[in-house]
Every structure is written in structure tokens, then in C-alpha cells.
Amino acid sequence: MRRKLTPYLLALPGWAWLALFFVVPLAGMVSLSLTSGNVITGFEQTFNVGNYVDAISTYSEQLFRSLLYGLGATLICVAIGYPAAYWIAFHGGKHKSTYLLLILLPFFVSFVLRTISWKFTLSDNGVVLGTLKSIGLLPDDFGVLNTAPAVVLGLAYNFLPFIVLPIYAVLERMDHRVVEAAHDLYASKLQAFLRVVLPISLPGVFAGGLMTFIPTTADYVNASVLGGPGNTMIGSIIKTQYLVNNDYPIAAAITFVLMAVLLLGIFTYARALGTERVMEVQAK
Amino acid sequence: MTATTEAPATTAAGMPSAPAPAISLAGVTKTFQSGRESFTAVGGLDLDIQAGEFFSLLGPSGCGKTTTMRMIAGFEEPTTGVVRLDGTDVTDVAPNHRDVNMVFQSYALFPHLSVADNVAFGLKRKRVGKAETDRRVTEMLELVELGDQAKRKPSQLSGGQRQRVALARALVNQPRALLLDEPLAALDLKLRQAMQMELKRIQRDIGITFIYVTHDQGEALTMSDRIAVMNGGYVEQLGTPAEIYERPATRFVAEFIGTSNLLTGTAAATTSEGTDVRLDCGQHVRIAERLSEGTSVDITVRPEKIQLSTEPPDASMSRVRGTVTDTVYLGSSTHYTVLIGSDTATGTEIVVFQQNDRDLSAADAIAGRGSEVWLSWRPTHSYLLPS
Amino acid sequence: MTATTEAPATTAAGMPSAPAPAISLAGVTKTFQSGRESFTAVGGLDLDIQAGEFFSLLGPSGCGKTTTMRMIAGFEEPTTGVVRLDGTDVTDVAPNHRDVNMVFQSYALFPHLSVADNVAFGLKRKRVGKAETDRRVTEMLELVELGDQAKRKPSQLSGGQRQRVALARALVNQPRALLLDEPLAALDLKLRQAMQMELKRIQRDIGITFIYVTHDQGEALTMSDRIAVMNGGYVEQLGTPAEIYERPATRFVAEFIGTSNLLTGTAAATTSEGTDVRLDCGQHVRIAERLSEGTSVDITVRPEKIQLSTEPPDASMSRVRGTVTDTVYLGSSTHYTVLIGSDTATGTEIVVFQQNDRDLSAADAIAGRGSEVWLSWRPTHSYLLPS
Amino acid sequence: MTSGLDMPTSTPSGVTDGDPEGVRTTPWHRRIDWGKWFTWGVLAWLFTPITFMIAFSFNDIQGRHNVTWEGFTLKWYGQAFDHADLTQALLYTLAIGVLTMVIAGTIGSLLGLALGRHRFRGQGTTNLVMFAAICAPEVVLGAALLSLFLLVGIATGFLAILLAHVMFTISFVAITVRARVITLDPNLEEAARDLGAGPWTTFRLVTLPMLLPAIMAGGLLAFALSIDDYIITSFVAGDVTTFPLWIWGATRVGIPPQVNVMGTLILAVGVALAVINVIMAKRRRS
Amino acid sequence: GVSGKQQEAVADDDFWQGKKETGNVRFANWPLYIDSKRTQLKQFTKATGITVDYKEDVQDIAAFAGKLQPQLANGDSTGYDMFVLTNGIELARFLALGYLAPLDHERMPNFTANIGEAYRNNSYDPGNKHTAPYASGITGIAYNPKYVDREITSIADLWDPKFKGKVGMMSDPQEIANFGLLAGGVNPAESTEQDWQAAADKLRQQRDDGIVRSYYAQDFVQPLTNGDVWLTMAWSGDIYQQNAEAGTDLRFVVPEEGATIWTDVMCVPTTSEAPVDALKLIDFLYQPDIAAGLTEYITYIPPVPKAQDILREQAQDASGKARAELERLVESPLVFPSEEDYSRLHNYVALEPGKEKAFTSVFHAVTQA
């Protein structure tokens, strides 16, 4: 009998914590998103679905933009992270762990500080652009900061390891002889990559993609620091509504809409691959 | 199928001139460079492997078997020397343009493709038509008895089934030669024995040249037409299984293949029939070779050549006396350990295999532990080791 | 040491009355429940294992060997029945309070502890004093020849060394019995053979009861004093290796242990010397038993009992004619497959082992593939299977 | 993607780093290791802002804006803790980080142990909730928690941050520990029982030491996630200002070089920890 | 639950009755709004024995107020005994909701004696009943002559296509609203909802034409210095500081159309746990020499005119670099604006209660697109 109880006792604190501070808050947020009123007179549960109509009609542009930026950043991450992960996994030799460590190192610096440093680095006459301009590689009036590309690049910069690690994990775990087997079976280098390595590593790409797409879509730090007019992301709106305007119902409604959109992605994905597998890749 | 179906080790019949060997290595060496150190894995190989042969590379771990194989497949470039397939120099040809296929020890099946797609992989790369591909894949899967598993993923197969997929994947391309690098090492004993038979059967049916790497001598002896015993990057002996087992060219070969009893002694007298050798333990045996007196000799006798008896055997035999120190019953045979010489310190232990073709009780009576016995064997079975 | 040093299978001498067996299982069954399905892994076992015995459980995968072992160790509770150690009922005693120790197939060494600490683990749990613990650990490590590895971590040891640590860790507790669940399965052939000898030596030196699980019959035959052959949760036969090999009680045992030739036929005539059996292929053989005419019989002959000759053998022998269809050269012996009867469809294939104690060329001459041969064996070697 | 096509031609162990100095020569374009250059390019990109940050911790600025290079000085390291509020913020961050590490480390490990070792009802749901908690965007977590705190009237602040941080790190710890538990040989625990250890002794002497590396790794991950977090914290911080929050606020008046100093110091500690970890792993392996 | 019940307005006498000194006061302020050694606070502790827990927690007024709002609405302690707010929507809201304690002027001799005329009768808190100014600043236009080759004189210059992508605006609705209104010739104090809409359109136009580089919360100095923007809406003190400390040559102008003056005020929440101590600190900061010390560091307009005289005296006593710096401070129109400057300065739009949401969302739509 004791044996039967053990797992429940072990899991109980974790369950309680996740239930109280994750599940209940999400439910609370849904409840809040259906109230009306304001911070001064108080909020009343009226099942006011109008909040959703308001939220979507007012902020659809920012929502759409966020998804777009998140997608862009994810694609850039894949494009940059895949070759790097590939090279480390296949050619890193005994320095594999060192390379991985180097990829991770910048992330020991606080996210906010990193983003701000990135802003300084990108400024019109800063170390990078200034140097390029002074040697004539860029026109004098060229600038990236405060534009959409700056935001997307910043997002990609901040979330790169989220994609490198899962891809590295699958590539590393993969039996490297399958590549030789492919060559042996008349595949050229390109074919061996496209037909064998890439398909095998796809779960890693998907896992990493998810782990990048979700936080980049919901991020607002990069947009506030690196963006300009017209680059506001949905996260900023949520924060302003919550913390500045104290307009909780609308804020909760937008948050819920964002989450619903992302959850849709998550569950489609989890269905396809199984949650355990995704998390295994992530745990690596 | 392009392969010959003649008996192995003979070449395709009816050719106007002697055909080039299916695979030939000439002066091939391989030196690995890692950092400042360099290591010669293969020291100089000259090998000619005939079409349709079942050829094994046998040797201890690290002797260069895999490296040799990988040079034939094209995964390693020889440091010096030339690799030829059917007489054509392919030393600089990439693996995907060589007409040999490999079966990897880990199988290296493509985990994301079904069994059928794994097998079809090579054909698709060669742009064989869809219908033809399907036909050949089906045929090959039938051959390896996996016709009903075509839709499965490799992860859903047992070890032996995976092995067969790996084989089918290589064979379906009708390569000039199939390279198998310890294909059975990962299997358990039973499955391994079954697969040995299976492999041999398939090779016989298809008639393709097999180059087989193993470090299991039993496997090599059972399956091969010819064996190259390698050691430290060189071939120590090349020959049929019987040649290698019965006439080992070097002490290394004698000790590596099978169980050997090593007896050391000195030539005491030479007669017309051979030499009388005084063993270190004091007893005398005869060998067929004629040696000058005083020469120190190392002779080996295989355990199965020795007769065990309680009566003194015929004087024409080599014979020694000893005491049984251990018997191991193995069902079909019993292994006896017999100490010849006075005590354990100076004496030599000789292992004797006796097939249990008598009644068990009788066998037990001959040679219980501690009993005094005669060991005898024909002088021709004392094999003189080159020193 | 409390263990007896007498010969196995005898009980400690000088006891006033017949002592209880070291381990006894009475009416033990085990049914696993998973969800709504239930599965009976052990169907009813009655076993008495004597002190000092080397007792093996042998059987195909899934026959319940591990389950039996785990019930003795206390990791599984029997569904019904009683487990006794030295006569005491321990069915409900937790594993940590049972005086038996187990050696796991995976070794299950504690990777964070040194070799010495691994070995000392059990003694510390029993609160044996520090000095005593040190002494016994040192002694035990000497016994398994690991005295100089005491400080290492398991990860720094080779497979064979780990195996020995696992053994030492169990033995140091001087258990009443040592349970070994396929302790050698993970080792390669060479190491496995060496460890078989080692285990046997240790058991002989220490005199503790060993219960040994394996599905390798060679291993069981070589090492055991007694063997229980299990199948589908039941014991099919219990006896010494020779009894089991030479006198299989059931068809399952005959086929599971070693290679057997199965011949089916009908009793044709009974004489004073036995019965004349007409085989299905039409030839006649003789068996020692006397059966009434017309009885259909299954007989087995071990391949090593059969003589192969080109001349007709003595008429007192059981003899059949056939054609060699395959020969496999194994170095010390050659295995022949001989087809008796007219064609492959109706005929029976008989396997014959011939030790290569003659010159190779002579052996080859007797029985090249396709040659006609006589097979003969003593009628007493035809073993009649209970039907 | 050039490097993606650069298939390995050597053994998988990849011992051959450089070109094998054979008799044969390879054409120049094959001798260039494109993948290596690409990877180094990525690393250069990753390190540019970091280098900038480190360099400007040595910038001898006069005003409040640490923007242009004005000369080298070590003085900010001497005055690293001159900004009382910045120091306080850092202390808050570290305190929350350590507490998160301990609490999430403990609770997460227990959860991981349950998930890895046992089969029980609700396992699927637990996995799903953990998966959702890991995937849920920080804004959502922050907003949801704030909603809860508002509804129930829990004051935002130190405790709220701690609750939040433990919540979003538990799953990471649990997954790390579970992965280890799954690969753990169940026979190990049986072996301990067999050798006379009771259930608790078995846990203490065998299970726990085996899991310790994973628990440590999970705890450190929780610590790292906690000290780095800005978004969730900004929602529930109340009157507590953590290090990332202070930096964010300080952008108004110019970030003092002390921030760069602290960033550099944290980086240095991280590097040291990582290097120690790598060395330990190496030693364990050999 | 979430409730925003209006606190009962408390009569002066009632509030202070029975309030005792506690010996410690918790004060939330903007970062770097006092020197890092906290000189003036130490002087205060030395003089009164009251210790000060000073926190730089005010990083964005709207966010700060948003954070306090629920607590004040509940009547809970905010963790602060006093804090700084900028005159504007949030302050108006706090005043309207009665969250702020009435200041007992009788206990504030320095305050009554030294506060400048301009502050005695302000519009946001007539009679300084609940607030005491900490410092004031002007929101004008700053530009970097390194990049801008002409003199900037008007708000219209912020719409000049010549500066496309090089103009900085502020993201705060009140700040940007004022500039939008002034650009259209509307006095913010008298603006109507239609005016807001027009101003927002004008600003949207500016944004969509690509003229605006970014909407800055506060961090315009750094991009202005390094050339990311060439001209921007800016706060006077920040520009002064940057010039004084980093030796840059940034220009600050009060445009022809007018500019905004804002005041950061100290206030005591009704839930303060040490109102008496808070009051003492506020009064202490009105001693001219203390005010002068503060001004020397923060370089915004002090509410104590006498600070200028004290600084002038100090300048005469000092020598060398220190003297130059002090003289520059004393003479700067950014720190001590002239009467003429004052005449061109406007307050933020005064909002009727309930109009806030409409107002902010009009301008958020511009800055948070």
C-alpha cells in the first residue's frame, strides 16, 4: 500500500505549486477577462465577452506583427543555429562541450543587459555600423536601430541557444554512420544531408523552433529597446494595460488571445510528436 | 543479377583472359594524424579478392580490419597505395561513386524511413525507375524474409531483423562486393549462429563477393572461403580456413585461432622418420620434420588431435603421460586438462578434447580428476612453429 | 566462514538429523497483474536446493527464471506458496532482512562509491565493526584478484573486473546463498569463458550455495552440479548436467539442450535385444527398449554419438545411409548435415559431429558434399522420448 | 548553409580536426573548414555585445551616459557597490535566485523522481501541465500571476516574485531530474535493498547520490533562469526592484558603469562555474 | 477582490492627530535624483536622527502609479512613506481619489518660507495642499549641432522631412500630446477632445512619414549624443547634465510655440506608516543650502529660488574647475529659467475625471502602434 502512495507524495508539492500558481492563475485570468469596470470603481464579473472583441479589434495589428516577428526570428535562429549545431556535433571533436559552452556564455549576462548592449552595438555610429561606414562599406545614412530588422535580429540573438541545444542534442545522439551509409548508397553530400541528416534532426528543429517561437512572439523587451515607431509587440500592450493603465479586463483578454494562439501551436505540435519527446529534447 | 553463381574462389567462367580480381589492394597503407602524433593503422596490404569469394579479415581488436574495409568503401583515403575494383583504380573515387556496399556493425539504418524506403534508398539515388525499384525491393525483402515488415520503422524491428534490413539495403544495389564490418557482433549467441547460416546462404544464392570482418575466429572459420589473419596492420597469413587452422604460418596465428597446446623442447635425435624431441618436462615426443640435434623447438598440438587412454598407446605415436587436473563436461564433448611433468610449477598443462561418443559412464571411468592417463597423437599432428 | 567445504550436493556432515535444504520453494506461483490482464510467470515450483550446491535454472527467455530468483531474493512476493531459507519461512520477509545476496546482470554497482566501498556496503548496513569490515573487504578483494583496484570507481574498471566486484560485494556478506541472474550475459565470449571458470573456482573455494540463472545451456552444463530446466513457468526436468543431456525427460529438454537429431518411426519388430524401428524415411534402426509392434516412436540421437563412414558399419549398430548435404568446418571439429531418405521433402536431415582428430585431407575424403555415407551409432544411444 | 553540406568524412568521434597530412593533397576549397568559420562567425556575433559590455565596464566616463569610449579605468570595480539601490537590487536578485534554486530544486526533484520512477494516475496530465508551463510565454505567466494576486489580494513583492520564479522553474528541474531517473538502473536500488539497506537508507545512500548531479544541474538552471528573468518579475515585483528591473529603469538616466561591472562579474562567475563543471565531468568520465 | 473604493477625504486635523515620529522614513524617488552618497539625506539624519530608506523605485510614473494603485485602493501600505510623482494624470487621479495625505504646512516652516512664488499657486494642486515640489523641468527640443546645421527654433522643425528618421519623440501620452497640441497652436490647458484627435493625427502623420526614429520613454540623451537621433523632445536637466558632465555640446530650446513645464512633487500616501518623519524630510529639503546641494547634483529647476543665490556664493568661494562648473549652473537658463521662458511654458493637459482613458488611448494609438 505504501508503495502505491509514494509517487503521489513525491508529486504532491510540485502539483500543488503548479496548480496554485500556474493553473489557477490562468483560470483567474480568464475570469478577469470577462469582468467589467475599472480600477477605481472595482471590477465586476459580468461575463463581458466584449472585452475580447475590443482587444482583438484594437490590437490585431500588434498581435499579427508579433507572430510575424516571432516567426522571422525563429527562421533566422534555425538558419544560423542549425549549421552551427551541425558543425559542433559532427566536427567539434573533443572541443564539443567547449563550443557549446561558448554558445551559452553570452546568456550568463542578464537578458535585459544583453539587449541593451546589443542596442549600443547597433547604433548608427557605433562600433559595428560606424566602422563599416568609415571604411565605406555602408552609406552614411544607413541605420538598423529602431527598425523591424533590429527587433527581429535582437530576438534571434537572445533566443539562439534555445534552438542550438535541441538541434545539437539530436544530431549528437544520431548514429553518425548513417551519413556514411547514405554515401555508401550513392547519395552525394547534398542528398545525404537532405534525405538523411535533415529528416532525422527535424524533431530537434521543431522542438527548438517551438522553444524559440513562443518566447520571441511574446517578448516585448527587444521591441522596446531596439524597435522604433510601428514595431510595438503584443507583449508591450499587455504590460501597459496591466501595469500602467490598470485596465485588467482588456489586458487579460489580450493575454488570453495571445495564449490561445500559441497554445494552438503547442498542442498541434504535441499531438504530432508527443509531449515527452519534446521535453526530452528540451531537457538536453 | 550480374554476379556469378559458380563455386566460390573460382572466377567467372568463359572469360577470354584471366579476369582482374573483384577487389585488389596494392601497397595500401594508412597513417592517422592526430595533432602531432601519427599512428599507422594499416602498414602495407596486398590483397586480391576474387569475384564471388567469401573473404574474411580476422584479427584482434585494433589490427586495422575496419580501416582496411573503410578504405575499400572509400571512407578513408589510403596514405599510399592503390585500391582497384575489377581492375579500375578507384583510390580517389568518392564512396557514392564506388560500386561496393557496406553493412555497418551498428546497421546504420535510417531511423526515419520505413524498411522498404531504407532498402530503396540506394536505388532511388541511382535513379532506378519506380516500378523497377519496387520490384527489386520486394524481391530483396522476400529474400531476407521480411516481406511482411516492409512498412515498419527500424525501431520496431528486432536485432536480427534490423541486421537483415541492413543486408537487404546493401544487396539490392547488386554491388560488385559487399563489405560487412562485424555485422553480427551486436547479436546474442543464438541469433548470431542463425544469422551466420543465413548470411552464408544468401551469399551462396546471390554469388556476390563478401568481405567480412570479424574478430571471432569461429565465425571466420565457419563461413569463409579464404581468411586473411591480420595483426598490427599487416596480414600474418592468408589461406583457406583449414590451411590457417591446421598449418598456422606464425605463432600468432597458432595462438589466435582455436585452442593450441604449446610444447617447448629440444631436438634430441634425428631418425629417418623425423626428430625425437625432448620436452622441457623431460618426456619425449616425435615430430615428422627432421631437425639438427640441439635445436630448440616450439611445437603445437591441437586439443582435438590428442587421444586420451589409460593403456599405453602404440609406440608409433607421439605420447606423453600425465595426470588429469580438470574435466569440463560440455554435453557433446568433454574437455580435459592434463598436467604432464612432475609438478604444477615445472609441468605443462595440455588441453584435450574428447567427443562424447561413448557412454558417459565409460568416459568418466577413463579420466576422472586425478587419474593417470596417456596422451597420444600422430607425429604429423605435432606442428612445428617457425621461430 | 560458515559454509561447508564438502563436495557439492552433500549436506554438512555431522548433523544429528537431515538438515533442511538451504533454499526451498514449495508450491510457489507468481501471477502479474497489469491493469485488467493477468499473466502467470511462474506456474508452480517445488525446489529444494542443498547447501553448497551450484544450482542452475536454465530455460528460454520468459520462462520465469528471473521471477523465481526475485522471489527468493524477496523483490517479488509469491502469489501463492512458501519460500524457506534453511527451513525458515521467509515469504513475507523484506529483501534487506534475507540472508541471501544477488548478483545482477547489469552488475548494479554503485557508481559513486569506490570498489572497496561497494564491497563494504552490505557489512556497513549490518553494522559490522570498522576493523572487521576492512579485513573482510580486503580478503574478499584478494579472492577476486582485485586487491590493487580497491580505490577505483566502477567506471574505471573493465567488464570482467566489474563482474568480480559485483561478486565480491555479494560474497563478503557470507550469505546462505548467492543468486546470480545471467551474470555473464553482458560479457564477450572470451571473457565469458574465463569468468565461468573463475566463478566455479570461487564457488568451490568458498562453498556457498550458488543459484545460477542462464539461458545459455553450454554455460549451465559446464558449471552446475544440478540444473532445473524451466519452460513456461514450470520445471521440465531437474538433474545433473549429464542426466539432462543424456536422458532428457521431455522433448522440450531434448531440443533445448544441445543439438538433437529427432527421428520418428514405428516399432516394426521386437527382439530380445530391443526393438526394430522403421523410420518414416523407410530405413530401419534398432533401439534398446522393447516396445509393442506398431507403436509410433520418437527417438533422438546426439550428433556426437554418430559415426560417419563410407564402409557399411557393423550390423550390431543402428545404421542408416544418407547423402552429405553440407559440411561446416569449425577447426577442432566438422559438422556434417546428412540427408537420409530419398529426397529433401520426405527425408530427414541428421547432423553429425566429427572431431577433426584425423588429418584434414582424410576427413575431407570421407565426406565431401554430395558423397554417400553410412551413419552408425550404438542402439543405447538412441534415446526414446516419452510421448 | 554551406556548412550544413559539409559532411563528415572522418570517424564519428571526429578525432581528425586538421587535415590529415597524407601523401595525397586535397583541393584548397575542401581544405577550408567552412563550418568552422561559420560557427566562429556565430560566436563572434554572440560575443560582440558582450565584449562591448565588458569593455565599457572599464570606460572612464565623466558624465552619466556610458556611451562613448573615454579612456581606460579600473575605478568602477572599486566602486562596484557605490549605488546602494543597485547593490540592493543585486542582493534581491541573488536572494531570490538562491531561494528559487533551493525550493524549485527540491520540489522539482521530487516531481521528477515521481515521474521517472513510478507509474501513477495523472502522469499524463502532469506532463502536459509541465509542458505548458515551460512553453507558456513569460508575459502570460506574469499577467496570470498578477491576475491571481489581484483577485486574492496577495501583495506583490519579494514573496510574489519567489512564488512566480519557483513556479516557472519547477518544470525545468523536474525534467532534468526525470531524464536522469529514467536512465538510472532500477537494479541499483534493489542491490542496496539486497545488501541489507532499508528503503530510507537506500534512498539516502544510493538514489540521492545518483541523482545529485541532475539535481544540481536542475537547481543551477533554476538559479540562472531566476536571476535572468525580467518579464515575469516586472509584473509581480511590487515595490521590490531586482537587478534586471533596476537596469531597465536606469536606461532613463544612463546606465552607470557599475551595471557593466556587475554584468561582467556575473559572467565571470558563470564562466568559472561552467569551467568547473566541464572539468568535473571530464574527471568523472576518465 | 479588486476594488478601487475612493478613500474618504480626510480633514487635515484628523489625519495628523496622534501621528508620531517613528525615526525612519521610506522614500521612493527616480533613480539618480540625488547623489549616490545621499548627501542631503545624511545631513537630514544627522540633524533629526531620522534614518531614510531611500529607494530609486520610480522608473516610470505611469507604471509606478499603476503599481501603487491597487494597494492604495485597498488602503494597504505601499511600502513607502513618501514618494515622488510628476504632475499629470496619475497625480490628478491620486488627488481625486484621496490617496494623498494633506500636508500640514504649520509643521513645515522651511517650506512656507522658501518655496518660490511660481510654485505657490500651481494648477495641479492649488495651495500645495497635498504635494511639495521636488524639482521642475522643461520639456523642449534638444538637438545635436554636430548633425543639425541650422538653429532649431520651433516644434514644426520636428516635422521637417529633412530630419527623416532622425527625430526623437516622447512616448508619454501627456508629453507628446502637449507637443502635438502646441504644434497645432492649441493651448493644452484649454484643449478639447477634438483637439486631441487633431493633434494625434498630426503626430501620426509625422510617424507615418518616417520622420520619427523612436518614441522614447526617457532615454533620449544617449541616442542624441551618439547621433542616432539629431533632434528630439527632451527634458532640460538631462541635457544640462550631459553637457556639463560629458562635455558635449547639445542644444536645448524652448520652441516658439511653447513648451511644457512639469514638476516632480513629493507626497505622502494616506497609508504612510511614518507621515511625521516624511513631513520633516520634505521640510528639510526646503532649506536653501540643502536645496542648493540637491540642485547641484540633479540640475533641474529647484522650487527654492534662494538656492540660486547660495550656489552663486559658492561659486565665488570656489576656484578653478569647480568654480566654472558652479557658474555655469547658476547662469544656465535650463536650471534657472528666465521670466520670459516661464511665459512660454505650459502645464500638461488638465483632464476632467473619467477622461483619462479616452485621452491616453488616443495618444497610445500613436506611440504604441
Ligand SMILES: Nc1ncnc2c1ncn2[C@@H]1O[C@H](COP(=O)(O)OP(=O)(O)OP(=O)(O)O)[C@@H](O)[C@H]1O
Ligand atoms: N580516425 C582515426 N584516427 C586515429 N586513429 C585511428 C582512427 N581510426 C582508427 N584508428 C586506429 O587505427 C587502429 C586500427 O583501427 P581499426 O578500427 O581498423 O581496428 P579494427 O581491427 O577494426 O579493431 P576492432 O576489432 O576493435 O574494430 C586502431 O589502433 C585505431 O585506434
Ligand SMILES: Nc1ncnc2c1ncn2[C@@H]1O[C@H](COP(=O)(O)OP(=O)(O)OP(=O)(O)O)[C@@H](O)[C@H]1O
Ligand atoms: N513486473 C512484471 N509485470 C508483468 N509481467 C512480468 C513482470 N515481470 C516479468 N513478467 C513476465 O513474466 C514472464 C517471466 O519473466 P522472467 O523475467 O522471469 O523471465 P526470464 O526467464 O528471466 O527470461 P529472460 O531469459 O528473458 O530473462 C515474462 O513473460 C515476463 O514478460
Ligand SMILES: [Mg+2]
Ligand atoms: Mg573494427
Ligand SMILES: [Mg+2]
Ligand atoms: Mg531474466
